[in-house]
Amino acid sequence: MITIKNLSASIEGKKILNGLNLEVKAGEIHAIMGPNGSGKSTLASVLAGREDYEVESGEVLFNGKDLLEMSPEERAREGLFLAFQYPVEIPGVSNANFLKSAVNEIRKHHQMPELDSKDFLKLMKEKMQLVELDKSLTTRAVNEGFSGGEKKRNEIFQMAMLNPILAILDETDSGLDIDALRIVANGVNKLKAENKAFIVITHYQRLLDYIVPDVVHVLNKGRIVKTGTKELALELEEKGYDWLKTESTSV
């Protein structure tokens, strides 16, 4: 699905990713954990195509195509989705209109006919239930005045609507209470499929009780320093990251 080779990236001259390697196959859920400043969100941003970051070296193949060559919208149309850590409020743009444009852009890209209003509404209704999103939120401006939990649920709702093949969840659990966390995780689990993959970035093991990963990676100083099974997450919860930091510097 996605192969990241020796990826290095910086922002404003500061190197954040430092020769990162990662491979995620279809059907898998990978969790990426790590201390503050280890590069987790940078990885998500670079993959989604945020311009603030400069890729210094390395390559990323997404379904065999050079991801780093693509514009952010091309990446999305090819099936990549980023659930933002801080979803953006866009006053004046209604959630429904925005999503209709997005869905149809992606459909056009795959030579599928555009959805008319009726079919779109039907799809929206179905996916809203998935994340227990209140109907009124779809007619409101994108994320405007949404609570923290509503914003995160809206991210998962958008994911469900756009039906990506690779979804990156950037600390989607941060700021969520336990009920919202369960709803978000349920949403993700229902979207799980053979041909889809997830990269779940999180600080805490808690989310992984609900979204069970196939592989857990620990990121430190811009590279993956340890890879394991879901038990690794439990170990981290217990021991913290310090033992890995020492381990990685001694390597």
Next chain:
Amino acid sequence: MTLTTQISYTGNVIEEADQTAMYFSGNPFILELKKLASVHINDGFAHSKDEEYKYTKPELFNSSLGSFGSSNDKKQAAIDNELLQTFDSKIHLLQFFNGRLDHQASRIETESNGVYIGSIHGVPAQIDIKRYLNCTAQANSDVYTHLNTAMFSDILVVYIPDGVTLENDIFISEHYESIEKISTAPRILFIAGVNSSARVIHHYTTSGDSKHSSVLVTEIFGDKNSKIDWLKIQEGKENSFAMDQTFAELKDGAHFSIHTFALSGTYCRNNLIIRLLGRDIEAHLNGLYLAGKNRLIDNHTLVDHIAPHSVSYELYKGIAGHNGTGIFNGKVFVRQAAQKTNAFQENKNLLLSDEAHMYAKPQLEIFADDVKCSHGATTGQLDEEALFYLQSRGIGFNEAREMLMHAYSAELINKVIQDPIKTYLTRKAEENFPD
């Protein structure tokens, strides 16, 4: 462009003013107004050194001035006015072509007794024109107002007697087809009586490749408890130059809204002056201005609170892109007697390119001590976070930009009452969003 051209031109102005006087040979009042106006013009037109025209490059406008009235006699082909076609209800339609009212293309629906909508040349004697004409203009002397007074050959008069609610909207279409370098001086006098109510749509369009300039003056009088909604849509083509002066005088309890959509045209200066003479007046000033390629659009507004207990709300939003120039100057005066005034002004601007210019100047002068006034002026770029967010969902960069500009403009378009016009404005705004 230079001062010399202006002065030599002023000579012709006097001659031409004399020519327009022939339309009013039996009307000593108007002849006198015209004579006085000609004297004022003798002092010359505005130039960049005038504080009021600092960024407006009035020389560009002055050099666009051509002969007044010379092409007025050309018969028009049917005007293809898209906006007009959006109406399915009845309207009072006044079609002006190159400054002259086209009677055949216009129609006035039946209204209550005493309503008059038409040319000054047919105005009933009981309407006391002298009480109104040019009195607001005199209070706010500007050389282009005088130029209009010297040059108008007709006046559109709207008179709504006390207690009358106009059933149909008034649609004033002013279309200019420039065959050669011509200028026009349209004049509107709008009088709304006590407890009356009316809505007006004033649509300005041009066609043709030659330079065309308009010096427009609109005077609006809102008597006690009158309710007026005035919508101005300015859609000049390339080579259209407009100097648009709008004055409103409001009395106790009047409710006045004016929306100005400056969507296209090479040069457009809007002077909007509202005087709140009484108590419990509510005035709304809304403006959207789009300054794209080779375009200058200037909004100078003045809200003058003269009496206590009135309120004004002003919202102007601009977008400047390419090499366009946008200007907002918003004066709010709260006179000493105008205690308990609430005056709010907000001006927001988007600057989309390195070559574009935006000048914003809020100007509050408050002489009363018990008032609530606020103002804010911001100029910024499109929100990059929002752009990236939209792109990350598969929406292309240009579409994402457009979406954000739509959202930005919608705040003003949504204040328009007539639904079909909202749709029209949304589409036209999109066509004119600057790069």
